[in-house]
Amino acid sequence: MSIALIGLPGAGKTTVSEGLAAELGLTWADTDAVVEQEAGMPVAEIFARDGEARFRELEVRAVRAALGSHGVVSLGGGAVMTEEVRDMLAGHQVIWLDAPVPDLAARLAGNQDRPLLKPDVPTRLAELDARRRPVFEEVATWRVDATGSVEEVLAQAVAVTRSDTITVAGEREYEVVVGHKLLDRVAPLVLQAAKVAVVHPPVLGATAAHLAAGLPGGVTVPVPDAEPAKTVEVLSQCWRELARAGLTRSDTVVGLGGGSTTDLAGFVAATFLRGVALVNIPTTVLGMADAAVGGKTGINLPEGKNLVGAFYEPRAVICDLDLLSGLGADQVRSGLAEIVKCGFIADKRILAVVGAQPEAVADVTSPAFFDVLTRAIRVKAAVVGADFREQGGVTAGREALNYGHTLGHAIEQIEGFTWAHGDADAVGMVFVAEVAYRLGMIGVAELDRHKELLSGLGLPVTWAGPGWADVREIMGRDKKARGSTLRFVLLEGIGRVKVVPDIDEDVLRESYAAIGGRA
Numbered sequence: 001m002s003i004a005l006i007g008l009p010g011a012g013k014t015t016v017s018e019g020l021a022a023e024l025g026l027t028w029a030d031t032d033a034v035v036e037q038e039a040g041m042p043v044a045e046i047f048a049r050d051g052e053a054r055f056r057e058l059e060v061r062a063v064r065a066a067l068g069s070h071g072v073v074s075l076g077g078g079a080v081m082t083e084e085v086r087d088m089l090a091g092h093q094v095i096w097l098d099a100p101v102p103d104l105a106a107r108l109a110g111n112q113d114r115p116l117l118k119p120d121v122p123t124r125l126a127e128l129d130a131r132r133r134p135v136f137e138e139v140a141t142w143r144v145d146a147t148g149s150v151e152e153v154l155a156q157a158v159a160v161t162r163s164d165t166i167t168v169a170g171e172r173e174y175e176v177v178v179g180h181k182l183l184d185r186v187a188p189l190v191l192q193a194a195k196v197a198v199v200h201p202p203v204l205g206a207t208a209a210h211l212a213a214g215l216p217g218g219v220t221v222p223v224p225d226a227e228p229a230k231t232v233e234v235l236s237q238c239w240r241e242l243a244r245a246g247l248t249r250s251d252t253v254v255g256l257g258g259g260s261t262t263d264l265a266g267f268v269a270a271t272f273l274r275g276v277a278l279v280n281i282p283t284t285v286l287g288m289a290d291a292a293v294g295g296k297t298g299i300n301l302p303e304g305k306n307l308v309g310a311f312y313e314p315r316a317v318i319c320d321l322d323l324l325s326g327l328g329a330d331q332v333r334s335g336l337a338e339i340v341k342c343g344f345i346a347d348k349r350i351l352a353v354v355g356a357q358p359e360a361v362a363d364v365t366s367p368a369f370f371d372v373l374t375r376a377i378r379v380k381a382a383v384v385g386a387d388f389r390e391q392g393g394v395t396a397g398r399e400a401l402n403y404g405h406t407l408g409h410a411i412e413q414i415e416g417f418t419w420a421h422g423d424a425d426a427v428g429m430v431f432v433a434e435v436a437y438r439l440g441m442i443g444v445a446e447l448d449r450h451k452e453l454l455s456g457l458g459l460p461v462t463w464a465g466p467g468w469a470d471v472r473e474i475m476g477r478d479k480k481a482r483g484s485t486l487r488f489v490l491l492e493g494i495g496r497v498k499v500v501p502d503i504d505e506d507v508l509r510e511s512y513a514a515i516g517g518r519a
Contacts, residue, residue, distance in 0.1 A: 002067045003161060003367075004089055006136060007097035008128055009077045010104035011146045012153055016097060017074035019154045024161065026071025031079060034062035043076075060084050067092060077128070080135050089139050090349075091357040091368035095157055096140035099147045101125045138349060141371050164374050168293065169385040172313045176293055176381065178374055182320040183211060186254065189279050189316050190215055193252040197242055199265040200256040201225040204283060207323070208256050211281075215254075219245045225257075227417040229264050230299040232308075238268045252277040252315070258284035258331075259291025259421065263306070266297030270312035278314040283323040285335020285364065286422060289342070289376045292317050294384040294401070304477040305409045311389055319377075324364040332362055333458050334422030340453055341429060342376040345400045345489075345497050346383070350375050351453060358456045400497040403489045404429030407512075410474040411463060426459035427515060434511035435503060436490040446494060462516035468509050471517065 003026075005017045014030050021028030032043055035058045039046050046055045059076055063085050066073040079085045105122040137143075142160040146153050163179025177185060190196050195217035200208035202222055212218030221241045223229040242253070253276055255265025262280045269278035282292035298309025324332075336354075339361075343350030350372050354361050360368035380401060387397030408428030412419055433450040436442045451461045465471055475486060486508075487501045513519040 002071055002073050003093045003095060004073045004075055005095050005097060006075050006080055008104055008125060010107040011097035011099055012150060013074040013097055015150055016154050016157055017072050020157050021072035023158050028072045029066040029070040030074040031059060031062040031066055032076050034066055035059055056082055063088055080139055081132060086139055090353045091360050093161060093367045093371060094139050094141045095160065096136045096143045097146035098143050101129050103147055166377050166381050168381040170295055170313050174314060174316050176317040176319060176377055178319040180322050182318050185318055186279060187214055190252045192250055195245060195247050195251045196254060197221050197245060197247060198254045198256050199223055199238060199261060199268065201261055204256055223264060226260050227300065229260050232299065235299055239272055242272050247276060249273050249276060252279060254279045254281060256281045259287040262287055262292040263298050266312055267299055267309055270297055270310040280314045280317045282319060284327060285332050286338055288319040289335055289373055290338040293377055293380050305413060330420060332364060334420035336457050337422030337426045337459055339372050339376040341403050342379040344491060344494060345403050346379040346495055347375050348495055354453055362457060399489055399499050404432055406475050406488055407431045410471055413474055423460050426454045427461060427463045430461045431511055431515050432488055432490055434514045435488060435507060438507045438511060441490055441492045465517040467518045468512050
């Protein structure tokens with residue numbers, strides 16, 4: 001995987017990419033230089049003699065060669081406007097160097113070697129910016145402010161390749177930090193606390209003890225692993241542990257574990273002493289992509305999943321990718337379902353990366369995984385920021401994040417929580433795609449894409465469930481239901497979500513049969 005730098009002319013791509021390669025100990029290439037070497041003439045001469053179309057042909061070949069053999073690649077300003085180049089960038093880390101047009105124009109004043117900027121540099125730059133900015137936003141993994149000195153821009157570029165920070169602007173703004181070796185970021189977040197309780201599953205006992213030892217008055221609160229942690233009995237046990245430890249309103253709860261642990265820890269923090277500070281440290285792909293972010297907390301009842309809970313935002317979420325190293329393939333796969341969900345509801349680029357490089361996406365050490373994970377977190381941050389308490393109505397709002405979950409949660413309950421959350425939601429996504437297809441909201445291509453992308457990651461797309469009447473009864477307890485009316489999150493096309501109530505029962509039954517259920 002390579003790191004590709006993109007941006008308008010004058011953004012500093014060549015200089016910064018060369019410095020970045022030196023800083024990271026990687027090889028480097030500039031695609032314009034590769035084109036010039038192959039053509040035996042400068043770029044300006046290629047434009048003058050053979051035209052832009054010929055230059056773009058050479059550029060595509062140069063990008064393919066550079067990405068295949070170099071760690072850092074500087075792309076020409078217009079390269080990403082070619083669809084083939086955009087496809088090639090899927091799974092690579094893409095840094096967009098962005099600066100205001102007046103700054104770029106000042107840097108390029110008097111430059112006669114850029115044919116696309118003639119005859120008037122500021123005007124042409126403004127035109128290029130208007131056309132290219134949406135594409136830069138689409139393909140970029142990170143945006144770096146390129147208005148400072150070369151040294152300042154390079155420092156930013158180095159930093160983003162090692163971590164990423166995503167702001168969640170709900171009712172109380174907080175940050176999600178994604179990167180490596182981040183556990184030392186926890187202590188500064190709890191400076192005002194006299195005691196910190198680390199809620200964790202047994203498998204993370206050693207990590208929890210090490211973390212607690214470096215925090216003020218640190219204590220550990222072990223809880224069962226996975227969904228068995230989310231019960232009223234375990235919740236009561238946690239309250240009592242915090243009371244015995246002497247936590248006060250100025251203290252902090254840390255949720256260290258997968259989505260079930262952070263769901264529970266969040267509800268503990270929201271309710272103990274009517275609310276103490278919370279920091280989430282998710283240790284699974286599912287937790288990082290979904291459960292630990294967004295401020296939803298909850299526990300289960302025998303009658304249904306997450307029927308008791310609260311909206312309660314953490315002070316911060318620390319996604320230390322080193323904590324994923326011991327995950328099994330099935331746990332990674334389960335989390336990837338939530339990432340793909342974000343692709344279907346909002347970010348088509350996630351789907352492009354997953355489709356192009358499913359094996360790389362399933363490798364938690366790869367740039368492709370980092371790319372889709374941070375993109376999924378950004379999708380959730382945007383949705384939560386706009387509709388924290390799920391008041392979206394027919395425009396979906398936060399309910400969009402429940403795409404596939406209505407049937408998914410029912411599958412989990414019927415299977416006695418032996419199915420992984422992501423596996424159940426993968427089937428749920430195919431089910432609602434079948435519904436949307438029968439309602440004429442999506443075509444067969446979009447329906448097939450659900451099946452291809454999810455099955456390509458090893459996720460199930462069918463379920464030999466019980467009779468429809470039994471499943472329908474359990475889905476009726478879903479949190480999105482209103483009275484006896486079921487509300488489903490459906491697509492009107494990739495990236496366009498709508499909540500649809502009161503769907504004809506025959507459509508639901510036929511869709512259920514299509515995924516393998518007994519009608």
